[in-house]
Structures are given as structure tokens and as C-alpha cells.
Amino acid sequence: xxxxxxxxxxxxxxxxxxxxxxxxxxxxxxxxxxxxxxxxxxxxxxxxxxxxxxxxxxxxxxxxxxxxxxxxxxxxxxxxxxxxxxxxxxxxxxxxxxxxxxxxxxxxxxxxxxxxxxxxxxxxxxxxxxxxxxxxxxxxxxxxxxxxxxxxxxxxxxxxxxxxxx
Numbered sequence: 001x002x003x004x005x006x007x008x009x010x011x012x013x014x015x016x017x018x019x020x021x022x023x024x025x026x027x028x029x030x031x032x033x034x035x036x037x038x039x040x041x042x043x044x045x046x047x048x049x050x051x052x053x054x055x056x057x058x059x060x061x062x063x064x065x066x067x068x069x070x071x072x073x074x075x076x077x078x079x080x081x082x083x084x085x086x087x088x089x090x091x092x093x094x095x096x097x098x099x100x101x102x103x104x105x106x107x108x109x110x111x112x113x114x115x116x117x118x119x120x121x122x123x124x125x126x127x128x129x130x131x132x133x134x135x136x137x138x139x140x141x142x143x144x145x146x147x148x149x150x151x152x153x154x155x156x157x158x159x160x161x162x163x164x165x166x
Contacts (some may be wrong), residue, residue, distance in 0.1 A: 015059035066091035078108035100146035
């Protein structure tokens, strides 16, 4: 897959968020209950995003770890970064459905395909659980990891995205 972006440089800068998701927030996300620390967590997240935007080192990408961002925050964060021409790659918290969860990475990649800076959103689905992830999901919430992609199918291969014209 190709996402056009003429704003790419020969040297790419990445801001990697070394981000704490405490056990209470993780448990709330797995069990699909309210996070007791959500407001403080949101404020910390936005302070970090604002600091990245204000930084003298202007990154091309901001990367948040697996399961670190509630899905309902993604658009706000991506929109804020887009104004500074910064792409976002973030692991969102589990998406729940009947007796199962999905684990996805959402990307908001800068593009100029329409003649002006905008963002193109791509979502990747985790197909194979990490070691102990299945057991942890079952013990905490009685759910299992599921995917739209069938294991062993042609779609089970990693999707590569070429971002930029370089």
C-alpha cells in the first residue's frame, strides 16, 4: 500500500512515547468498564502531545505503544498532530464484541494526494496473540482475541505501507 506524502525528508524523525498504562486502566479496558483514572490519563496524554508539537525537534511520526490509547481519543490526538504535519501511529485499547476483543494499531498518515496536507487513516489488526495474552484475557474478562483476518490466510501476512514519495 502506498500513501503519498511529499513532505517526507531524507532523514525521518520519530517521537516514541514511552507511555505508562497502569494496571487499573488496563483492567478497565479489558473488562470494558470505566477507567477510574481516565481524566488524569487524558490530561497527561494531551500534555505530551502539546509538548511534542511545541518541541524544537519536529518529528514526522509520533508512536504510542500497543493498547495505550482509548479508541475515542484517537481522532482528537490525530487531528491535533495533523495541524503540525505529524503522522500518528498508536495501539488502541481493545475493541470489544460478543465474548471477544480485537487488538488494533491505528495510523493517521499525512498525505497531500488532494493537493493540500491531510491525513489518511489505516488500521491494522493483530491476528496472533502475544505470549500469555490469551490466558490474561480469559482470566480477567472471559474474552478471547479475535480478528477479521483468518490465521494462515493470504491476508494473514503483514501489510507494508510505503509512506511518502521518497
